[in-house]
Amino acid sequence: MIKISGLTFDYPGHRALHQVSLQVEQGSVTALVGSNGAGKTTLMRCIAGLETPLAGAISVAGMDVLERPREAHRLMGYLSDFYGLYQALTVSQCLEYAAAAQGLPAVAIPQAIRTTAQQLALTDRLQQTCDKLSRGLRQRVAIGQAIIHAPKVLLLDEPASGLDPEARSSLAGLFRQLQASGMTLLVSSHILAELDEYSTHMLALRDGRVLEYRALKHDSGHPSARKSLRIVLAQANAGLHAQLAAEPTVQIEGGDERTADFLFSGDEHAQAALLARLIGNGLAVASLSDQKENLQQSYLRSVATYENGQQHLPATGGSAT
Numbered sequence: 001m002i003k004i005s006g007l008t009f010d011y012p013g014h015r016a017l018h019q020v021s022l023q024v025e026q027g028s029v030t031a032l033v034g035s036n037g038a039g040k041t042t043l044m045r046c047i048a049g050l051e052t053p054l055a056g057a058i059s060v061a062g063m064d065v066l067e068r069p070r071e072a073h074r075l076m077g078y079l080s081d082f083y084g085l086y087q088a089l090t091v092s093q094c095l096e097y098a099a100a101a102q103g104l105p106a107v108a109i110p111q112a113i114r115t116t117a118q119q120l121a122l123t124d125r126l127q128q129t130c131d132k133l134s135r136g137l138r139q140r141v142a143i144g145q146a147i148i149h150a151p152k153v154l155l156l157d158e159p160a161s162g163l164d165p166e167a168r169s170s171l172a173g174l175f176r177q178l179q180a181s182g183m184t185l186l187v188s189s190h191i192l193a194e195l196d197e198y199s200t201h202m203l204a205l206r207d208g209r210v211l212e213y214r215a216l217k218h219d220s221g222h223p224s225a226r227k228s229l230r231i232v233l234a235q236a237n238a239g240l241h242a243q244l245a246a247e248p249t250v251q252i253e254g255g256d257e258r259t260a261d262f263l264f265s266g267d268e269h270a271q272a273a274l275l276a277r278l279i280g281n282g283l284a285v286a287s288l289s290d291q292k293e294n295l296q297q298s299y300l301r302s303v304a305t306y307e308n309g310q311q312h313l314p315a316t317g318g319s320a321t
């Protein structure tokens with residue numbers, strides 16, 4: 001859905017992006033992460049066709065963003081980190097203005113406003129002026145403006161900053177809903193736990209370079225998918241690893257006489273049967289838990305690998321250099 005190759009961007013006296021190449025799958029939600037100044041905003045602005053890079057190519061849904069920016073704009077929604085709303089306009093007028101700016105025909109605008117207001121739970125606010133709205137509601141109006149034309153790609157720069165936990169949670173629900181409708185999302189944030197809730201991929205930037213782009217390990221729910229499990233015993237047992245190693249569905253990854261980390265292939269019934277066997281064999285099992293790697297762990301691992309001077313290879317679900 002988004003293809004970038006050899007993207008290089010310079011501010012006067014400063015190279016912000018170095019030869020970025022990337023392919024983002026349709027329907028994915030990519031968490032764009034990186035330290036301050038890594039180039040996240042610059043990358044989003046380039047994809048949105050708001051900046052002209054020094055070199056490289058960008059296409060969205062097959063449309064060349066640099067050659068045909070106006071047509072490409074119609075395919076995208078962009079929420080900047082510092083967005084503005086017209087204070088004196090009502091929510092309905094803001095949405096109408098955005099719809100007209102995106103070139104929606106006048107006859108289609110009332111329905112687009114109704115649909116967007118419904119998606120963002122703003123229906124009862126349509127006649128309120130923006131200066132009377134809370135921060136969370138203003139954020140929702142700004143997102144509404146970005147999605148009023150049902151874009152294929154939505155770019156959101158720090159969309160949850162300044163929101164309370166409840167508003168963040170409802171935003172996460174909205175992003176999942178947009179993804180379910182087939183939209184492709186690229187979302188930047190420094191709060192990785194929040195991105196974790198809905199992201200399918202991670203794009204880590206550092207000093208204008210792609211550190212890593214990869215699919216995140218989420219429980220696919222498929223019975224044959226391998227899960228990372230950890231078993232912890234109440235007291236050490238030298239036979240723990242030997243017993244696990246004898247199981248054909250287990251691949252041990254680490255641990256000691258009290259714990260074992262392993263990959264398990266089987267459904268919940270097979271997992272329950274394994275647990276029963278281990279207890280039956282005299283192991284004092286205190287817990288058996290799922291060890292999903294979260295976004296924070298993925299990001300920190302990627303940074304550590306970079307700092308150790310190693311190179312990452314493109315991962316499943318996308319590619320990057």
Ligand SMILES: Nc1ncnc2c1ncn2[C@@H]1O[C@H](COP(=O)(O)OP(=O)(O)OP(=O)(O)O)[C@@H](O)[C@H]1O
Nearest residue numbers: 011012014016034035036037038039040041042043
């Ligand atoms: N207008 C500008 N002129 C010169 N340099 C700039 C300009 N805007 C950004 N930069 C520099 O380009 C680099 C990338 O900035 P960018 O805003 O894309 O990073 P970011 O990852 O979004 O950072 P943050 O997390 O702090 O928002 C930084 O070193 C920044 O100082």
